[in-house]
Amino acid sequence: MKPALSSSTLAVERVGKVYPGEVPTRALNGVSFAVAPGEFVAIVGASGSGKTSLLNLLGLLDSATEGTIHLNGVDVTNLTPGEAVRLRRDMLGFIFQFHYLLPEFSALENALMPCRLAGEGQVARQEPGMLALFDRVGLAGKLNKRPHQLSGGEQQRVAILRALANDPLFILADEPTGNLDSANANEIFTLLRNITREMERTVIMVTHDHELAAKADRVITLRDGRIESDRPASALAHCS
Amino acid sequence: MASPFALSVALRQLTHNRGQTLLTIGVVATSVTLILFVSSLINGLQIRLVSTITDSIPHLRIMPVERAPEVLWDRPEAQASPVFVGTVPKLEQRQRKIEGWKPWLERIGALEPLELTALLPSVDGPVVVSRESKRISARLIGALPEQYNRIVDLQGNMAAGRFFGLNGGEAVIGVQLARELGVHLGDRISLLSAEGIVASATIAGIYDTGFGALDQTTVFVPLRDAQSLLQLGNAITGFAVKVRDVFTAEKIAGNLRQQLPFKIESWMEDNERTLSGLKAQDGSSQMIIAFTTVSAGLAIAALMVISVSRKYREIGILKAMGASNGQILRIFALQGLILSVMGALIGTFVSLALLGWLSGLQTVAASTGRPTDLFPIAFTIGNFLVGNGLAVATGLVASIYPASQASKVDPIEVIRGQ
Numbered sequence: 001m002k003p004a005l006s007s008s009t010l011a012v013e014r015v016g017k018v019y020p021g022e023v024p025t026r027a028l029n030g031v032s033f034a035v036a037p038g039e040f041v042a043i044v045g046a047s048g049s050g051k052t053s054l055l056n057l058l059g060l061l062d063s064a065t066e067g068t069i070h071l072n073g074v075d076v077t078n079l080t081p082g083e084a085v086r087l088r089r090d091m092l093g094f095i096f097q098f099h100y101l102l103p104e105f106s107a108l109e110n111a112l113m114p115c116r117l118a119g120e121g122q123v124a125r126q127e128p129g130m131l132a133l134f135d136r137v138g139l140a141g142k143l144n145k146r147p148h149q150l151s152g153g154e155q156q157r158v159a160i161l162r163a164l165a166n167d168p169l170f171i172l173a174d175e176p177t178g179n180l181d182s183a184n185a186n187e188i189f190t191l192l193r194n195i196t197r198e199m200e201r202t203v204i205m206v207t208h209d210h211e212l213a214a215k216a217d218r219v220i221t222l223r224d225g226r227i228e229s230d231r232p233a234s235a236l237a238h239c240s
Numbered sequence: 241m242a243s244p245f246a247l248s249v250a251l252r253q254l255t256h257n258r259g260q261t262l263l264t265i266g267v268v269a270t271s272v273t274l275i276l277f278v279s280s281l282i283n284g285l286q287i288r289l290v291s292t293i294t295d296s297i298p299h300l301r302i303m304p305v306e307r308a309p310e311v312l313w314d315r316p317e318a319q320a321s322p323v324f325v326g327t328v329p330k331l332e333q334r335q336r337k338i339e340g341w342k343p344w345l346e347r348i349g350a351l352e353p354l355e356l357t358a359l360l361p362s363v364d365g366p367v368v369v370s371r372e373s374k375r376i377s378a379r380l381i382g383a384l385p386e387q388y389n390r391i392v393d394l395q396g397n398m399a400a401g402r403f404f405g406l407n408g409g410e411a412v413i414g415v416q417l418a419r420e421l422g423v424h425l426g427d428r429i430s431l432l433s434a435e436g437i438v439a440s441a442t443i444a445g446i447y448d449t450g451f452g453a454l455d456q457t458t459v460f461v462p463l464r465d466a467q468s469l470l471q472l473g474n475a476i477t478g479f480a481v482k483v484r485d486v487f488t489a490e491k492i493a494g495n496l497r498q499q500l501p502f503k504i505e506s507w508m509e510d511n512e513r514t515l516s517g518l519k520a521q522d523g524s525s526q527m528i529i530a531f532t533t534v535s536a537g538l539a540i541a542a543l544m545v546i547s548v549s550r551k552y553r554e555i556g557i558l559k560a561m562g563a564s565n566g567q568i569l570r571i572f573a574l575q576g577l578i579l580s581v582m583g584a585l586i587g588t589f590v591s592l593a594l595l596g597w598l599s600g601l602q603t604v605a606a607s608t609g610r611p612t613d614l615f616p617i618a619f620t621i622g623n624f625l626v627g628n629g630l631a632v633a634t635g636l637v638a639s640i641y642p643a644s645q646a647s648k649v650d651p652i653e654v655i656r657g658q
Contacts, residue, residue: 052655061560061652082564089562096655100557104252114561116245162561174655 009169009202010035010058015067017053017225027053029225031067035218037169038200040193042213042233045222051206052174054222058204059092059172060084072169089118093163093201095192097175099155101147101162107154108134108143111161118166126165133161137191153184160192164199171196173205177212189215245563246570254575257547261579264543268583268631269590271536275529275627276591276619282525283623284616286518290486293511296451298362298391298480299489302348302496303503304336337475338502348479351499355492358390358482363466365477368432369413369459371421378417379458380431382466383480385412391480392454394447400425401445406462411441414455415448431459435471450610478502529630537634540579544572544642555646556654565647572643573636580635584628591627595619 017028028050035041045051056062057069060076061084068077071091079087093114101110111130115122134140137157147155156176163171176192177185189212196203205216213219214233221229254261338344341361349359363382368375381388385406389395394403399415406412411429413421423429427443441461449455467473483489486507493506508515548555555568601614 056652056655059560061655085562085564088560092562094557094560096557096560098553100553100654102249102252102554102558104249104256113558116248117558117562117567120244166562 009037009072010204011068011070012054012058013068013070015054015057015064015069017050017057017062018065027225028057028064031222031225031227033220033227033230035202035204037202038197040196040203040217041205042216042219043204043206043222044208044210044213044219045228047208048224049222050225051222053225055172055174055204055206058170059094060088089114089166091169093166093168093171095156095159095163095171095173095176097178099147099159101155101158103147106144106146107139107150107158110147111158112165113162114166122166126167129167130161130165133164133195136195137161152180153188156180156184156188157191160188160195164195164201167199169202171201171203173203173207175207176205177209178207185209185212243567243570246567246574249571250574250578253547253551253571254578260543260547264540264579265583265586267536267539267543268580268635269587271532271634272584272587272627272631273591273594274532275630276588276623277594278525278528278532279623279626280591280595280617280619281615282521283620284613284618286521287618288613288616289514289518292451293514294486294507296392296449296454297507299483299486299507300481300493300496301505302479302481302500303477303505304338305501305503306336337472337477338479339473339475341476341479344500345479348481348496348500351496352483352492355483355485355488356481357484358387358480360384360387360391360480361463361476361478362388362480363463363470363472363477365466365470366434367459367469369417369421370430370432371423371427374421376417376420377457378413380433380466380469381458381460382463382469383460384463385460388460388480391482392449394445394449394460397447397449399446399448401443403445403447403460406444406460408462408465409441410444410461412445412447412460413443414458415446416452416456417459418443418446420456429459431461431469433469433471435469437469437471439465439469441465448610529626533630533634536631537638540576540635540638541641544576544639545645547575548572548642548646551646552649553654555649556651559649560651560655568649569643569647572646573639576635576639576643577632579639580632583635584631587631588624588628592619 011034013032015028015031016026019025019027031050031054043051043054053062057064060079064077068075070076071087074087076084076087102113105113108130111134112123112127115126131143134143137160139154139157142150142154147158150158156179160176163173173192177188180188192203193215207213216233219229219231219233220227345359345361349356360383365380367378367380369378370376385395385403389403394412401412403412411431413423413429418424421429423443425443425446428440429443430438430440432438447455461469467475470477483492489506490508493504493509497504559568595617598615599613599617602611603614604611
């Protein structure tokens with residue numbers, strides 16, 4: 001059952017996004033949905049359907065032209081750049097298609113980078129938990145390896161741990177397995193799914209992979225900037 | 241203030257990209273070496289040139305005013321008259337001398353007590369020095385040796401004999417004059433003044449200052465002997481003055497001219513061409529320093545722009561994770577600062593080693609035959625501060641553009657760029 005907007009941890013109401021230019025481009029139009037705490041939501045759609053634009057708005061990297069977005073009850077529609085930076089640091093974790101780990105830092109240091117951004121005290125607080133997570137994802141022996149010494153799958157696992165470093169409420173993932181072969185993609189997805197479930201974190205994942213999307217709790221399909229469908233993943237699997 | 245995050249990222253990136261880091265440090269170090277070397281060399285050359293002039297002469301000479309006829313048409317009451325016909329007669333010059341000079345000594349000393357390091361009476365005039373058949377025109381200076389040594393250090397440059405404790409009937413001459421006359425210590429010479437007085441003196445000392453004009457043409461005798469030889473009685477021909485800072489000589493001369501009834505000449509007035517040459521040299525040195533600084537700045541900026549463009553994606557991801565513009569800016573500004581400080585330190589060490597080696601190289605001066613420094617190096621704390629200050633400031637300024645470019649990276653563009 002979909003959560004009501006008022007009780008949800010993430011609420012998007014009639015959000016629109018128009019990119020200015022000689023011919024203004026409308027990327028999103030009247031998008032509304034709500035996500036409950038701990039829910040794993042997949043956003044699918046063809047290229048240009050507005051998936052990444054929506055993720056940018058949820059990640060406070062861009063601002064909506066219309067509508068409102070609430071994260072954990074905070075209206076994040078019109079934040080100053082400083083407020084957006086603070087909230088991103090405190091409430092959000094990002095996973096991208098490419099890991100973009102810093103080559104100068106070890107796996108553990110990369111994973112703790114968001115804590116380092118928040119201050120050295122935060123690093124000390126989160127390090128024990130991060131060591132446990134490294135153990136959990138099978139990278140305990142590679143804490144001090146540099147990114148180039150890790151395989152593609154291992155790099156992406158470090159990127160997932162980096163997204164969890166600050167214990168964020170929301171994980172925003174943009175094609176997190178898009179750069180991996182199918183075996184690695186399934187493994188990484190399962191890892192992400194299990195860890196976020198155990199930690200009761202809310203995940204919004206943009207993907208074009210319908211197989212992976214079907215493993216989420218819920219799938220929102222975008223088409224030309226509008227929500228074409230919003231249903232449980234089980235229903236999508238059933239339909240396909 | 242540098243946050244631990246910015247500092248750790250800045251240091252890691254610098255140590256990770258060793259080649260680029262060493263290249264940038266090399267550029268800064270080379271610039272600092274060049275700046276310190278050029279400024280120390282130019283400084284040394286100027287000091288050598290100025291001291292060549294000022295160490296062998298008084299910085300100021302205070303003399304009686306020349307007699308000149310008063311021209312009628314310069315008088316105010318003559319201004320209305322339409323025509324004057326006539327010539328200006330040349331007056332017969334009386335011997336220029338200062339009688340009753342002792343009160344003047346005190347008065348002049350009181351006018352610039354902090355600036356004058358030596359003020360003493362002197363007598364000088366032309367003489368013909370002869371020994372057997374050899375006759376040479378020379379300049380006679382009568383002085384109190386212990387005092388005059390503060391104007392020109394003769395005692396410290398004696399090739400033979402002494403200057404201090406010069407007695408009546410004794411003279412001190414330069415090594416070149418002695419060579420030309422073929423005289424040695426203890427020999428006697430004859431001195432014939434323009435007044436027709438002849439005196440003989442025993443060579444009590446032969447000096448070798450290395451200043452050609454002095455060593456070749458000047459004979460020093462006690463003040464009393466010179467007064468007798470030039471028929472001055474108790475008068476003197478002027479005061480010789482040394483000032484604390486040689487470059488203030490003209491200013492001090494100007495001040496004294498307004499307060500004293502004497503003609504006052506400074507060494508700067510007599511060496512105007514040399515001084516304007518020094519100024520041109522100074523300007524060239526500053527131009528070299530300016531161009532070197534700009535080149536180093538551009539090199540640092542170029543290398544850092546490359547670094548920023550290579551880090552474009554990582555910067556975008558850091559910003560997506562919550563790095564503020566300020567944190568990103570500080571990473572690259574710190575890199576600029578660290579690179580320039582490291583470069584400045586290495587450049588200073590290299591230039592000190594280079595200057596130390598060069599200052600030990602000697603050559604023989606063609607004019608005097610004396611050994612002299614091949615490179616007259618004068619390294620000062622001012623050179624050090626200017627060279628290092630410029631390098632560090634340049635590093636910081638040069639890093640501002642790439643740092644600001646880095647801080648403006650839009651994480652959305654990085655994500656879209658996938």
